[in-house]
Amino acid sequence: MSATEVHHVAKTFVDHLPILQVVIPLMSAPLIVMIGSRKLAWLIAFAASAASFIIACLLLSQVIDGSVISYHIGGWAPPLGIEYRIDALSALVLMLISGIGTIVLPYAYTSVKAEIPQRLHTLFYALYMLCLTGLLGMVATGDAFNVFVFLEISSLSTYVLVSLGASKDTRALTAAYDYLIMGTIGATFFVIGLGMLYMATGTLNMADLADRIAEQGANRTVQAAFTFIVVGMSLKAAMYPLHHWLPNAYTYAPSAVTTFLAATATKAAIYVLLRFMFSVFNPGFHFEDWTLYLIFIPFALLAMFAASFVAVFQTNLKRMLAFSSIAQIGYMLLGIAMLNATGLSASIVHLVNHGITKAALFMGAGALILYSGSAFFDNLNGLGRKMPLTGATMVAGGLSLIGVPGTAGFISKWVLVQAAFENGWWIIAIAIMLSSLLAVIYVWRMFEVLYLTAPDEGCTATDPPLPMLIPMLILAVSCIWFGFDTELTLGSARVAADGLLAGSAGMMAH
Amino acid sequence: MDTSTALYLTMLIPTLAMAGNMVWKNQENLRDGITFICAVLTFACVLVILCNVGNDTTGPYELFDVVSGLSISFHVEPLGLMFAIIGSGLWIITHIYGVGYMRGNNEQHHARFFACFSIAIAAVMGIAFASNMFTLFVFYEILTLSTYPLVAHKGTPEAVKGARTYLSILIGTSIALLLTGVIWTFTIAGTLDFTKGGILEGKIAPTLLPVLLGLYAFGIGKAALMPFHRWLPAAMVAPTPVSALLHAVAVVKAGVFSMLKVGIYIFGIDFLASTGASEWLMWLAAYTIIAASVVAMTKDNLKARLAYSTVSQLSYITLGMALATSMGALGGGMHIAMHAMGKITLFMCAGSIYVAYHKTEISQMQGLGRIMPITFGAFLIGALSIIGLPPLGGSWPKFLLMVGAVDAGHQIIIGVLMVSSLLNIAYLLPIVGRGFFRPATDGKLPKTFAEAPLLVWMPPAITAAGCIILFFYAGSIQDFLAPIVENSP
Numbered sequence: 001m002s003a004t005e006v007h008h009v010a011k012t013f014v015d016h017l018p019i020l021q022v023v024i025p026l027m028s029a030p031l032i033v034m035i036g037s038r039k040l041a042w043l044i045a046f047a048a049s050a051a052s053f054i055i056a057c058l059l060l061s062q063v064i065d066g067s068v069i070s071y072h073i074g075g076w077a078p079p080l081g082i083e084y085r086i087d088a089l090s091a092l093v094l095m096l097i098s099g100i101g102t103i104v105l106p107y108a109y110t111s112v113k114a115e116i117p118q119r120l121h122t123l124f125y126a127l128y129m130l131c132l133t134g135l136l137g138m139v140a141t142g143d144a145f146n147v148f149v150f151l152e153i154s155s156l157s158t159y160v161l162v163s164l165g166a167s168k169d170t171r172a173l174t175a176a177y178d179y180l181i182m183g184t185i186g187a188t189f190f191v192i193g194l195g196m197l198y199m200a201t202g203t204l205n206m207a208d209l210a211d212r213i214a215e216q217g218a219n220r221t222v223q224a225a226f227t228f229i230v231v232g233m234s235l236k237a238a239m240y241p242l243h244h245w246l247p248n249a250y251t252y253a254p255s256a257v258t259t260f261l262a263a264t265a266t267k268a269a270i271y272v273l274l275r276f277m278f279s280v281f282n283p284g285f286h287f288e289d290w291t292l293y294l295i296f297i298p299f300a301l302l303a304m305f306a307a308s309f310v311a312v313f314q315t316n317l318k319r320m321l322a323f324s325s326i327a328q329i330g331y332m333l334l335g336i337a338m339l340n341a342t343g344l345s346a347s348i349v350h351l352v353n354h355g356i357t358k359a360a361l362f363m364g365a366g367a368l369i370l371y372s373g374s375a376f377f378d379n380l381n382g383l384g385r386k387m388p389l390t391g392a393t394m395v396a397g398g399l400s401l402i403g404v405p406g407t408a409g410f411i412s413k414w415v416l417v418q419a420a421f422e423n424g425w426w427i428i429a430i431a432i433m434l435s436s437l438l439a440v441i442y443v444w445r446m447f448e449v450l451y452l453t454a455p456d457e458g459c460t461a462t463d464p465p466l467p468m469l470i471p472m473l474i475l476a477v478s479c480i481w482f483g484f485d486t487e488l489t490l491g492s493a494r495v496a497a498d499g500l501l502a503g504s505a506g507m508m509a510h
Numbered sequence: 511m512d513t514s515t516a517l518y519l520t521m522l523i524p525t526l527a528m529a530g531n532m533v534w535k536n537q538e539n540l541r542d543g544i545t546f547i548c549a550v551l552t553f554a555c556v557l558v559i560l561c562n563v564g565n566d567t568t569g570p571y572e573l574f575d576v577v578s579g580l581s582i583s584f585h586v587e588p589l590g591l592m593f594a595i596i597g598s599g600l601w602i603i604t605h606i607y608g609v610g611y612m613r614g615n616n617e618q619h620h621a622r623f624f625a626c627f628s629i630a631i632a633a634v635m636g637i638a639f640a641s642n643m644f645t646l647f648v649f650y651e652i653l654t655l656s657t658y659p660l661v662a663h664k665g666t667p668e669a670v671k672g673a674r675t676y677l678s679i680l681i682g683t684s685i686a687l688l689l690t691g692v693i694w695t696f697t698i699a700g701t702l703d704f705t706k707g708g709i710l711e712g713k714i715a716p717t718l719l720p721v722l723l724g725l726y727a728f729g730i731g732k733a734a735l736m737p738f739h740r741w742l743p744a745a746m747v748a749p750t751p752v753s754a755l756l757h758a759v760a761v762v763k764a765g766v767f768s769m770l771k772v773g774i775y776i777f778g779i780d781f782l783a784s785t786g787a788s789e790w791l792m793w794l795a796a797y798t799i800i801a802a803s804v805v806a807m808t809k810d811n812l813k814a815r816l817a818y819s820t821v822s823q824l825s826y827i828t829l830g831m832a833l834a835t836s837m838g839a840l841g842g843g844m845h846i847a848m849h850a851m852g853k854i855t856l857f858m859c860a861g862s863i864y865v866a867y868h869k870t871e872i873s874q875m876q877g878l879g880r881i882m883p884i885t886f887g888a889f890l891i892g893a894l895s896i897i898g899l900p901p902l903g904g905s906w907p908k909f910l911l912m913v914g915a916v917d918a919g920h921q922i923i924i925g926v927l928m929v930s931s932l933l934n935i936a937y938l939l940p941i942v943g944r945g946f947f948r949p950a951t952d953g954k955l956p957k958t959f960a961e962a963p964l965l966v967w968m969p970p971a972i973t974a975a976g977c978i979i980l981f982f983y984a985g986s987i988q989d990f991l992a993p994i995v996e997n998s999p
Contacts, residue, residue, distance in 0.1 A: 405648040421697040
């Protein structure tokens with residue numbers, strides 16, 4: 001790919017989709033701050049994120065056949081110019097992030113009013129859009145340094161978003177501070193890794209990096225770079241035991257923020273991990289020569305068991321769900337470590353399914369908190385009966401979290417166990433099943449509190465207003481829907497996994 | 511009506527019954543009437559299928575594909591059709607009984623109760639007609655989840671605890687063991703369709719076969735094979751109609767039915783016989799038969815005693831599959847019908863006693879037979895059928911199982927079945943004896959004939975008559991089931 005290939009042809013709207021995906025939410029943020037009206041702020045945010053969701057759907061429809069879109073910003077050809085690169089994997093993750101980003105907004109409209117002081121509302125929407133921009137950018141870009149830039153955009157806005165929970169519980173401040181420190185360490189590791197790669201190869205374009213790394217093979221600089229990048233991203237993805245920031249951040253952030261983060265932030269980090277491990281470095285580089293899976297599998301298993309075990313003993317609903325997220329990230333890492341097409345598709349499909357499931361659960365939790373005032377189980381007694389639709393959402397999400405057949409979570413688990421059998425890893429297959437039994441325990445604790453305990457005397461709780469209820473129900477139905485119709489989720493995940501396994505060759509396919 | 515429409519209707523109508531219960535939750539006559547009509551219609555649909563198909567196999571009818579190679583699809587074959595007839599037929603009787611029981615006993619939350627009950631029936635129909643293991647598994651889990659609220663129905667700490675045991679064992683075994691087995695099968699065989707002669711032959715090392723069978727045998731927790739049987743006694747905290755239909759017929763029979771399906775259509779009777787992979791299961795089933803009967807003798811609570819009796823009787827069916835002979839499988843299949851009729855009678859009698867005089871312990875039931883002769887008469891007939899005495903239906907499957915044991919060369923199993931019959935006599939007949947011949951110890955009891963309400967005493971009388979009628983139709987049942995073991999030794 002040389003500079004002479006630059007084409008100066010008139011581009012249509014469709015050709016610009018990759019950049020519009022990121023630019024629309026990015027521009028909406030300053031617009032919201034400048035206009036300064038709360039109602040308009042919400043409207044702009046919603047319009048921008050809905051637009052980016054539609055763009056993501058269009059992009060996915062273009063690349064679902066396994067092709068790759070390469071977009072050169074400003075017409076500058078890579079490797080000198082910045083390239084945006086969309087394949088099935090990135091389009092699927094873009095769709096998840098923008099979809100969740102859109103569906104959380106109507107919910108946020110009501111929940112933000114209840115949880116955040118009025119003067120901060122416009123600020124909230126601006127930050128929310130910046131965070132969305134960052135996450136979308138991390139996924140859309142084909143330039144390694146650009147990933148870092150967007151990572152920082154999303155992280156910095158997230159720290160502030162978490163701290164907005166302080167008006168209800170001042171512990172949100174320490175949670176945000178914790179996250180700031182840990183997140184910065186992660187980002188620093190990542191950028192150190194990038195620096196080393198640049199030192200070794202002289203380029204930052206991912207496709208170009210892949211070529212040059214393949215040429216020069218493994219030398220110490222490249223190896224060190226790989227290590228820094230993997231550790232940095234594992235921290236952002238809350239891979240056990242680098243998960244310390246996550247439970248507090250999820251527990252004390254405002255409900256809408258928790259919902260958005262739980263469904264997207266760690267997922268984007270997993271995406272970057274996949275992109276670097278498979279597309280920039282060849283799979284052979286770290287798995288065959290380094291046997292990286294020997295490190296990944298124990299950590300994944302630890303996450304699945306230790307985090308689930310901790311979740312069983314939580315007294316706070318949001319905290320319990322947070323620990324469950326850490327456990328579920330273990331499943332995704334396990335799928336990566338299996339290094340076969342089925343395992344990778346399991347990781348990718350779980351990334352989507354779990355995103356939807358957790359969003360439904362956190363939204364439901366937010367609705368419960370709206371009435372109970374706190375997420376402690378003691379305050380949620382019998383609320384499932386008083387708030388039937390919220391309760392139904394928690395049931396649908398909970399069943400999907402366990403992986404009961406007929407829910408999205410079941411599909412992920414099925415594919416993951418199938419991958420384990422394909423590798424002949426019997427023990428891992430059994431471990432996956434056993435760890436989902438722990439999920440049964442903590443999910444059932446939640447059900448018993450919601451349904452089998454008597455509500456407090458004079459409890460007047462009812463289902464939340466429609467703007468909160470509709471997004472919740474859409475997600476609850478999705479938890480069931482994607483348990484039967486797997487064309488979109490598993491179908492795209494399979495195409496994405498094949499693209500990843502082709503390694504850097506997958507990057508070159510045009 | 512063509513077969514596929516009738517087949518989908520058997521699942522759709524109970525679902526509508528559930529919806530009806532949710533919508534008209536406060537109009538109890540309308541609600542219970544709708545459920546009754548739905549029950550009759552469901553039974554009619556099953557009969558239409560019976561008329562259309564007889565004991566042939568048709569299908570599969572694919573509803574939709576979930577993942578390539580995995581679909582929700584249904585077929586009709588003799589074993590499943592028989593199970594569907596039993597389930598839907600007894601639903602009508604149990605519904606009548608349930609209405610009488612719930613009203614006579616002043617239980618709460620009727621609408622929720624009948625709604626969950628209807629969903630459970632829909633799940634049973636799905637299990638009966640599933641044409642692949644995936645579909646069966648999906649409906650198996652729906653059955654577990656829909657019966658959980660029924661077990662926890664009373665909401666007392668005791669009920670919650672029982673329901674927790676119920677759920678943790680059934681979900682635990684099905685996810686940890688059964689699902690593992692199913693995915694393993696799918697990975698090596700590439701399909702999960704129920705195929706005559708099995709799908710595993712030549713695909714798995716003989717040493718691993720018993721392990722896979724173990725995943726299925728223990729994974730199907732509803733079959734209550736020891737040591738995973740504790741959920742069944744725990745489920746007895748539920749109101750009696752639940753114990754009668756679900757925990758004597760629908761749920762437990764769904765377990766052993768799945769066991770037979772797996773043995774016949776996944777492993778293949780011939781394949782099991784030639785590899786001997788099921789021999790350990792045969793011994794475990796024999797152990798469960800004896801051990802559960804012994805435990806039953808120690809229980810004073812009537813429903814607990816009946817629950818352990820069910821554990822023991824279910825293993826007859828598992829035993830029939832594990833013998834890996836055609837007679838054994840037929841005997842197991844027939845026992846599904848015969849035991850269902852006998853055990854539902856016993857449970858409904860237990861409920862009748864509870865509604866009329868609130869007695870739960872056997873030691874308190876002295877003299878009750880003289881004032882409730884119909885209930886105790888029905889109990890006697892049901893008990894004799896469970897024991898296996900002619901002229902009652904329960905005698906035939908025992909006979910077939912014994913023939914199957916001889917065919918398999920395990921004469922010692924005949925001894926096990928004999929001992930089990932003796933133990934059945936020892937724990938079932940004294941209840942009737944106390945009722946009729948011992949003088950009443952409770953002075954408050956009336957001196958004359960005073961039965962439970964009509965809707966409560968009549969259903970067990972009907973099923974008791976059914977036990978007698980089935981004795982004369984055993985031959986037709988055997989002919990009906992014969993195709994499932996065609997071409998087997």
